[in-house]
Each structure stands twice: as structure tokens, then as C-alpha cells.
Amino acid sequence: MPKVYNWQIGREMDYWYEESRPRRQAAAVFDTNKCIACQTCTVACKTTWTSGKGQEYMYWNNVETKPWGSYPMGWDVNILKMLGPQRWSLEGERYVYRGKTIFEAAAQSERVLGYLPSDLDYAYPNRGEDETNEIVVEEKFYLRMPHDLWFFYLPRICNHCTYPACLASCPRLSIYKRPEDxxxxxxQARCRGYRECVQACPYKKVFYNHVTRISEKCVLCYPAVEKGIWPRCMRTCIGKIRMFGYLNTPEKADPENPLDFLVHVKKVGLPLLPQLGLEPNIYYIPPIHVGNINFLRMLFGPGVDQAIQTYNKAIAGRDLELVAALLLNVSTDRIMTKFKVIGSSEVAGYDENGHEVVRIPLKEPAVVRPFYDERLQVYRHNIT
Amino acid sequence: MAERKRRRALLRMGAGISKSARVADRLFLPVVAGAALLTMLLTVFHRQIQEIVSPSPQPSGEQQGPRADVVAYTVDKVPISDPDSPVWDNIPHSRISLADQSIIKPLKLNVPAEPVKVKAAHDGEWIGFLLEWPDSKADTQAIKVKEFRDACAVMITSYPSPPEARFMGTANNPATILHWKADWQIDIEEGFQDLEKAFPNVSVDMYPLLKESIRDGKPPKTVDIPEFARVRLPGTWAGNPVSQLSKASPVEKIVAKGPATITTLPTQDAAGWGRWRDGVWRVVLAKKMKASDGQAGEMVIERGQTYSVAFTVWFGDGGDRGSRKNPSMLHTLYVE
Incomplete structure (x- = not known):
């Protein structure tokens, strides 16, 4: 198999095809600290793309509660179990994955290590919702950071990977990665429903349509993206957890690009299960309140500790630029390729033509009214 | 004294001899066994290589035409959709061994124990093949994620053709493939196998623009999805032959120029029908001898000519689909 470079695992790895990066890569950063699992993204996607017959069980976007939630059931633990314990090593200042990716761990007769979920695996899309990591007992139920009892929400869509397992696995060449984004x-005209992609995708984000008998997946709302507009799941986000744009490789990182800034400069955006070797392009700001750091290292790789530290610094008001970049989340539905802090009070985002598409204050202006209004002679319940 | 010395020396010698003899004894059996195993392996390997380089005609149950593995005999009328027609009874069969698929990943490495029995006939207008193979279970449904259908195919290309033509033709030797699918047949036989067939208790308030299609909700039922609602069925809307709800024939006519190149031909005039009984599939696949899609590379079949032909079977319950299949070697087909 050809060797390709995967910067997320810090080394070359085996892949079915030669390295062929798109001219630019659509990517997103999801801030798990802000997700409230309202499922608006899920519904936005569902009503847009998968309301047809045969698509009932499909959630191109889903939000699961970690650690117990997963859709399809056990997608993450199943593939991690198949892969077995693996190792990262710290070499100099960077982490290098010394274990096997799902391409390297595949049997001789297969292209990718994977499995096909059963109907039951798909039957409980919101299993484990709001369940804490342990049973709630009184002595542990007090507030400190990070929490002994915790859960967090993990919104998931197709990762539009740089090295997609679905694409590698298709003997029919029905899956393609667009060079433009x-x-x-x-x-849909070429697929023959072999379900090799369903089997290969470790994130289980390719689905088999029961009626058309071929496979379908998240299209990242490409008709919108082509017009410079965010995908629907992202622009409807109530919690404003999402930032959509284009991501460069680390050596070409542009600190003015909000995606590059979050992923490469501040390193708060981390890939989901980077050890699988797909170089996924949806990045996650890890939750800062989770008591089990090893769980987060398993999900987001060894960069978790650093990311949490950096994020905490921003919360404490000691990283204005990071605060500014995070405030741009879902501040507009236009794709931004640049952002700039203006003075120390505002942040602006610019589209690829350099037009300002959004400008927001770093601190929301608030007027504090007196609790007791002399003129009207009333007390106010809400003073801001 | 001298006698004692001599005896001792002899004893020592004897001891030496018996020691080396013991070593030889110990090594004899493993060496012989090893040599036998090596010879066996070399013979098998040599045969396999030979088979790939120049496939020899398979030993057949009955005698066929001159030097061809399969002969298409002349009949009055080919029973193009009847595997039980008495016409087939009078045609001798060829036993074609199915191999593993060890070239294009994902591979299928296990091989069915029984060969496929092939009969061929033509009537000047149609050429038909009857394939017969044991399969303990008829898999006719491909609705659930882990369900795969039974299928079989006949591939015809020119003769002689290079060995690599076995893998669905080459750029210079396009192959015509007749592909029978058990789920397509049952869609025709019983009506489109809709969602409710696999999930009888499925309950949905309504499908946007698809209300008409769930009128009775009882499987099996015929297609009643209004034309304007097909946009909700992406594959159907995109014209994918796999996703069409009404099918004219269970046999798809395909042209291929190597792996991953199969293309549904514009004129779908292939015919066929399968019947599963007592653990055996018997499937007819037929095409017109004149090529209706000659420009797209469909093979013309002429009397007195020889063609290269291969047969493939997919076992649905084994998870077979696409490249996970049991193809035969490239054989010769003589058209009487």
C-alpha cells in the first residue's frame, strides 16, 4: 500500500491510494463545552436530507452523550476493541502514534479493519442520553472541576476525512473526495450497495438506504458550501458551538484563518479518534469538566491536556484572541477565511473576497437598570 | 590381554556405529515426511500456476463439443425464463469449478465444495445459460444493513483473450456480463420488497410527499410512489439501476472493461429466471445473440464461433457482494 503522511498521528502510514489532498479542505471545530444536546442540528439535517422512505434510521448528524451514548450502538468501543490497545510516544515536542491504524491493522484479505452494525445497533439513536459516568451517589455529588461525575455531549457528522476509509474500501470506486473542497x-448513480463503506467507516457515518438499496452519507450541504454558506447543521446551532471553514495543513497554517487558528495555532481543536488514521476534519474542543482525562485522551488523542489548559486560560480572560475566535462560532452563516480582533473590543470575520461578513463585540453590551425604579415606583425582576 | 583390548576397541566402535545409526533413525522419518510434503506443495503450486497461465478444459460429466468447456447447443426455442423447462433436460452439462477471489481486495478466500453445473443453448436469436449450484439457503432480500442477496453471473468475452480478461474483461476485450440478482427477481415476482417487508412493525406518521406510497402498508406490495416524490429516494432519482423500484428483468446486462468498470448497458433486454428448490439454485440467464448495444461493447454471439466465458456465484448468507465472490476460471464456449 502507498505511504501517505497523516499529521494528526505525526507519521507516515499505509493508505489504499496515494496522498492526494484537495485544493482546500472544508472543516469544522465543535466546542463540546457549549453543546446542550438540543438536537437542532440533528433535526435540521434530518428534515433537509433524510426524510425519505428507507432513510428512517439515518442520522447524518447525531448528538450522543458520552461516555455511554453512541449511535450506532458501540461504534467507538467496537472499533477500538477490534484494534486493541495501541501506543502514542512523545518524540521531542510532538506525539507520534506508534500503534496501528485501521488501514494497517486490516486482515490480508481486506482493505480496512471494520464491521457492519446490525439493525439493533441502529435502533437506539439516543441511548445513554444524560447518563453520568457513574451512578450518582451523595458523597460525590458536589461541584468541583473537573467533576467526579460527568457526561458531555458529542455532536457527530461525517468527518470528511483526508484519508476516508469509505473511499478506500469501495471496490466500485463510487466514493470520491472533491478536489475543490x-x-x-x-x-448515487454509481453505488451498487455493497456496503463495504458502511463496514469500513469507523465513525459509522455511511448508511445503507433500505429502499434504494445503496449507501448514502452526509454531503456537508455542498450546495450551500459552494455558495459560501455554512452547512445546515452548523448554521442552526443553538448553542453556537460550531465554526465552519477551510483548514490548511499545519505547515501552511494561517493564523488569521479561524480554523487554522483554533486547530494549529492554539491547538484547542482536536480530531476524533485520530489513532484510527483517517485524518478526520471535524475537530473538537474537549470538555474541560471531565474527571477522567484518559477517556478524553482515548477520544481526542494526546493533545487533550494542552487543549484544556489553553481553553481554561481563555475562560479566565487571559487569551483575548482565542475568546474572539470562539465568539465567531455561528455568528454568521457566511464562510469566513479570515478573522481579526479590532481594537480590544470587537472581532470581525471576512469571507474569501475580503468582505467583512460579521463584526461582534467581545463583551456583549449590557445596561444595568436600578432594581427599584423611582419614576415608575416598581421593583424590577430583570435588571440587565 | 590383547584379546580384551581388541574386544574393547570393537565395543567402542560398535557404540559409535549404533550412535550414528540412532541419529539416522531419528532423522529418517522427519526428512522423508518433509520431502513428501515439499513435493506435494510444489506439485499443487505448479498446477495452480499452470491453471492460471493456460486454463485446461475442466473434466466434465458428459461429453461436449470439440475442445470447448461449454457448448451452446442448438434448440428450437431457448426457455429464456424457465429453469424447469424440459428443453434443458436434453442438454448435457459442464461442471465448472468455482475459485476464490484473491486478486481485488476485499477478497473471498473460501471456495464452495461443489462446482456449478452449466448448460448452454441457443436458437439463433437467444443464447441462454442454465446455472445450477447448491446453496442451503435462498437469500432473496437485501433490505437490512446486513442482508445480502444470492446472485450469479455469466461473463462472455472474445476468444482468445489474455488471462487478465477473467477479471471482468480488459480495455481491449470488453466483457458482456449477465448478472442475475435474487432480490430483483422477488421484486418482480411479489412486487417491490419495501421497507415493511424487513420491518413489519415500522410506523411512520407520514413521508413528505410520499403519502400515497403507504396506502395499505402490507408487504409485499407494488410500487406506488408518485413520480414527483422520487426526489426523496436519491438513488432512484439519480437513475441508479439498483434503486429502480420496478424492474423489468432479474438479469442486468452489463459491459465491463476490467475491475470496477461495470456499466449497465442502455438497452436492458437480457432475460432470465431463478428457482430455488431443495437446497439448489437453478438460474437461467439469456441474452440476444445480436448485440443491441454493440457500440457500447456488447458481444455479438455467432454460430460456429468460440468465446471466452466465466461464471460467478455470490452466496448472500456468506456476506458475498461485489468482489466477495466465487468466480470460475476463464473457459471456452463454443456456439453450435
């Missing part, structure tokens, strides 16, 4: 698509 890196969106991974299943050719």
Missing part, C-alpha cells in the same frame, strides 16, 4: 460523496 475535500467533501466526500457517494455517487
Amino acid at each position: 475535500g467533501i466526500v460523496l457517494v455517487d
Whole structure:
């Protein structure tokens, strides 16, 4: 198999095809600290793309509660169990994954290590919702950071990976990665429903349509993206957890690009299960309140400790630029390729033509009214 | 004294001899066994290589035409959709061994124990093949994620053709493939196998623009999805032959120029029908001898000519699909 470079694991790895990066890569950063699992993203996607017959069980976007939630059931633990314990090592200042990716761990007769979920695996899309990591007992139920009792929400869509397992696994060549934006698509005219992609995708984000008998997946709302507009799941986000844009490779990182800034400069955006080797392009700001750091290291790789530290610094008001970048989340539905802090009070975002598409204050202006209004002679319940 | 010395020396010698003899004894059996195993392996390997380089005609149950593995005999009328027609009874069969698929990943490495029995006939207008293979279970449904259908195929390309033509033709030797699918047949036989067939208790308030399609909700039922609602069925809307709800024939006519190149031909005039009984599939696959899609590379079949032909079977319950299949070697087909 050809060797390709995967910067997320810090080394070359085996892949079915030669390295062929798109001209630019559509990517997103999800801030798990802000997700409230309202499922608006899920519903936005569902009503847009998968309301047809045969698509009932499909959630191209879903939000699961970690640690117990997963859709399809056990997608993450199943593939991690198949892969077995693996190792990262710190070499100099960077972490290098010394274990096997799902391409390297595949049997001789297969292209990718994977499995097909059963109907039951798909039957409980919101299993484990709001369940804490342990049973709630009184002595542990007090507030400190990070929490002994915790859960967090993990919104998931197709990762539009740089090295997609679905694409590698398709013997029919029905899956392609668009050179213009890196969106991974299943050719609906070409697919023959072999479900090799369903089996290969470790994130289980390719779905088999029961009626058309071929496979479908998240299209990252490409008709919108082509017009410079965010995908629907992202622009409807109530919690404003999402930032959508284009991501460069680390050596070409542009600190003015909000995606590069979050992922490469501040390193708060981390890939989901980078050890699988797909170089996924949806990044996550890890939750800062989770008591089990090893769980987060398993999910987001060894960069978790640093990311949490940096994020905490921003919360404490000691990183204005990071606060500014995070405030741009879902502040507009236009794709921004640049952002700039203006003075020390505002942040602006610019589209690829340099037009300012959004400008927001770093601190929301608030007027504090007196609790007791002399003129009207009333007490106010809400003074801000 | 001298006698004692001599005896001792002899004893020592004897001891030496018996020691080396013991070593030889110990090594004899493993060496012989090893040599036998090596010879066996070399023979098998040599045969396999030979088989790939120049496939020899398979030993067949009955005698066929001159030097061809399969002969298409002349009949009055080919029973193009009847595997039980008495016409087939009078045609001798060829036993074609199915191999593993060890070239294009994902591979299928296990091989069915029984060969496929092949009969061929033509009537000047149609050429038909009857494939017969044991399969303990008929898998006719591909609705659930882990369900795969039974299928079989006949591939015809020119003769002689290079060995790599076995893998669905080459750029210079396009192959015509007749592909029978058990789920397509049952869609025709019983009506489109909709969602309710696999999930009888499925309950949905309504499908946007699809209300008409769930009128009775009882499987099996015929297609009643209004034309304007097909946009909700992406594969159907995109014209994918796999996703069409009404199918004219269980046999798809395909042209291929190597792995991953199969293309549904514009004129779908192939015919066929399968019947599963007592653990055996018997499937007819037929095409017109004149090529209706000649420009797209469909093979013309002429009397007195020889063609290269291969047969493939997919076992649905084994998870077979796409490249996970049991193809035969490239054989010769003589059209009487």
C-alpha cells in the first residue's frame, strides 16, 4: 500500500491510494463545552436530507452523550476493541502514534479493519442520553472541576476525512473526495450497495438506504458550501458551538484563518479518534469538566491536556484572541477565511473576497437598570 | 590381554556405529515426511500456476463439443425464463469449478465444495445459460444493513483473450456480463420488497410527499410512489439501476472493461429466471445473440464461433457482494 503522511498521528502510514489532498479542505471545530444536546442540528439535517422512505434510521448528524451514548450502538468501543490497545510516544515536542491504524491493522484479505452494525445497533439513536459516568451517589455529588461525575455531549457528522476509509474500501470506486473542497460523496448513480463503506467507516457515518438499496452519507450541504454558506447543521446551532471553514495543513497554517487558528495555532481543536488514521476534519474542543482525562485522551488523542489548559486560560480572560475566535462560532452563516480582533473590543470575520461578513463585540453590551425604579415606583425582576 | 583390548576397541566402535545409526533413525522419518510434503506443495503450486497461465478444459460429466468447456447447443426455442423447462433436460452439462477471489481486495478466500453445473443453448436469436449450484439457503432480500442477496453471473468475452480478461474483461476485450440478482427477481415476482417487508412493525406518521406510497402498508406490495416524490429516494432519482423500484428483468446486462468498470448497458433486454428448490439454485440467464448495444461493447454471439466465458456465484448468507465472490476460471464456449 502507498505511504501517505497523516499529521494528526505525526507519521507516515499505509493508505489504499496515494496522498492526494484537495485544493482546500472544508472543516469544522465543535466546542463540546457549549453543546446542550438540543438536537437542532440533528433535526435540521434530518428534515433537509433524510426524510425519505428507507432513510428512517439515518442520522447524518447525531448528538450522543458520552461516555455511554453512541449511535450506532458501540461504534467507538467496537472499533477500538477490534484494534486493541495501541501506543502514542512523545518524540521531542510532538506525539507520534506508534500503534496501528485501521488501514494497517486490516486482515490480508481486506482493505480496512471494520464491521457492519446490525439493525439493533441502529435502533437506539439516543441511548445513554444524560447518563453520568457513574451512578450518582451523595458523597460525590458536589461541584468541583473537573467533576467526579460527568457526561458531555458529542455532536457527530461525517468527518470528511483526508484519508476516508469509505473511499478506500469501495471496490466500485463510487466514493470520491472533491478536489475543490475535500467533501466526500457517494455517487448515487454509481453505488451498487455493497456496503463495504458502511463496514469500513469507523465513525459509522455511511448508511445503507433500505429502499434504494445503496449507501448514502452526509454531503456537508455542498450546495450551500459552494455558495459560501455554512452547512445546515452548523448554521442552526443553538448553542453556537460550531465554526465552519477551510483548514490548511499545519505547515501552511494561517493564523488569521479561524480554523487554522483554533486547530494549529492554539491547538484547542482536536480530531476524533485520530489513532484510527483517517485524518478526520471535524475537530473538537474537549470538555474541560471531565474527571477522567484518559477517556478524553482515548477520544481526542494526546493533545487533550494542552487543549484544556489553553481553553481554561481563555475562560479566565487571559487569551483575548482565542475568546474572539470562539465568539465567531455561528455568528454568521457566511464562510469566513479570515478573522481579526479590532481594537480590544470587537472581532470581525471576512469571507474569501475580503468582505467583512460579521463584526461582534467581545463583551456583549449590557445596561444595568436600578432594581427599584423611582419614576415608575416598581421593583424590577430583570435588571440587565 | 590383547584379546580384551581388541574386544574393547570393537565395543567402542560398535557404540559409535549404533550412535550414528540412532541419529539416522531419528532423522529418517522427519526428512522423508518433509520431502513428501515439499513435493506435494510444489506439485499443487505448479498446477495452480499452470491453471492460471493456460486454463485446461475442466473434466466434465458428459461429453461436449470439440475442445470447448461449454457448448451452446442448438434448440428450437431457448426457455429464456424457465429453469424447469424440459428443453434443458436434453442438454448435457459442464461442471465448472468455482475459485476464490484473491486478486481485488476485499477478497473471498473460501471456495464452495461443489462446482456449478452449466448448460448452454441457443436458437439463433437467444443464447441462454442454465446455472445450477447448491446453496442451503435462498437469500432473496437485501433490505437490512446486513442482508445480502444470492446472485450469479455469466461473463462472455472474445476468444482468445489474455488471462487478465477473467477479471471482468480488459480495455481491449470488453466483457458482456449477465448478472442475475435474487432480490430483483422477488421484486418482480411479489412486487417491490419495501421497507415493511424487513420491518413489519415500522410506523411512520407520514413521508413528505410520499403519502400515497403507504396506502395499505402490507408487504409485499407494488410500487406506488408518485413520480414527483422520487426526489426523496436519491438513488432512484439519480437513475441508479439498483434503486429502480420496478424492474423489468432479474438479469442486468452489463459491459465491463476490467475491475470496477461495470456499466449497465442502455438497452436492458437480457432475460432470465431463478428457482430455488431443495437446497439448489437453478438460474437461467439469456441474452440476444445480436448485440443491441454493440457500440457500447456488447458481444455479438455467432454460430460456429468460440468465446471466452466465466461464471460467478455470490452466496448472500456468506456476506458475498461485489468482489466477495466465487468466480470460475476463464473457459471456452463454443456456439453450435
